[in-house]
Amino acid sequence: MPHGPPEVGVGPWVGPWPEGDEYDARLLAEGDRRNVVDRYRYWTMEAIVADLDARRHDFHVAIENWQHDFNIGTIVRSANAFLAAEVHIVGNRRWNRRGAMVTDRYQHLRHHASVADLAAYLRGTGVALLGIDNLPGSAHLETMEVPRRVCFLFGQEGPGLSEAAREACDGTFSIAQFGSTRSINASAAAAIAMHAWIRTHADLTPGSDAWRG
Structure with a gap:
């Protein structure tokens, strides 16, 4: 080579x-x-x-799966890299695992038939549900205080969060964009959101055993 x-x-x-x-x-x-x-x-x-x-973080990631979105595997891979507590698949149980690059073996996955089911599960564990979408009234990720116990919910590539998802969320946030495109790739947005949590809450102390890069 x-x-x-x-x-x-x-x-x-x-x-x-x-x-x-x-x-x-x-x-x-x-x-x-x-x-x-x-x-x-x-x-x-x-x-x-x-x-x-023994050292998973307090954030969760959820993805709506109504159209067999190819981004789901990549989101799972990023969730493993940032050590999410759980990844939630909402909608269709089956999803394309190619983008996960086998990281789904090391990541806890949970299926929910609907967003309402996801919201009920999270309420029982004290985790806030925040959606990501460029909606009127959405908070700016760059300036908001990211909760420690939170689940980031992502919609399908293209349509974004479903109406049911928007209603179930405790709030929504957007990622600042400055170019001509209406939105960024869903898996890229998920990685940005997870890293925002890492910057705020993860143990990044020099010499710490928590980060093993």
């Missing part, structure tokens, strides 16, 4: 095998080519999920 390493990850473990329930014997013997940070090399999937669960 002209650029970068020929293979992702690491090969078989060299030398005496490490001890611990977190290690996967097959990966130690054959190598670990998964898209995971170095800390999790050779770990079982169950051990990785358990470690992530």
Whole structure:
């Protein structure tokens, strides 16, 4: 290959095998080519999920799935990168997983038949539901105080939030845009919103073990 390493990850473990329930014997013997940070090399999937669960953040992400939107997989991948508590799929249960790049294995996913069901679930856990859409009266993400316990709700690419979603939300916010296009890509908007939460609430202390990039 002209650029970068020929293979992702690491090969078989060299030398005496490490001890611990977190290690996967097959990966130690054959190598670990998964898209995971170095800390999790050779770990079982169950051990990785358990470690992530011990430090998940307080924000959730929800996506309406009425038209089999291809953005959902990418949003799930970003939710995993920013360590969301849960990802909620609203509407059709099936969704295109290609964009997730297998990160859905490490991220808790929950299905809701309707936005009303999602709102009821969140109310029971004390989580605010905020939609993202360029609607009249929407707060500016750049200047609003992002709640710690919050669920960001995103609509389909194109139509945005459904009418039912707008009615169920505790509020909506918009992302400042300065060009000619009416809206930005849904998965890009989701990443911006999640990162706004990270900038406000995540532990970014130098030397902290919380951020393992």
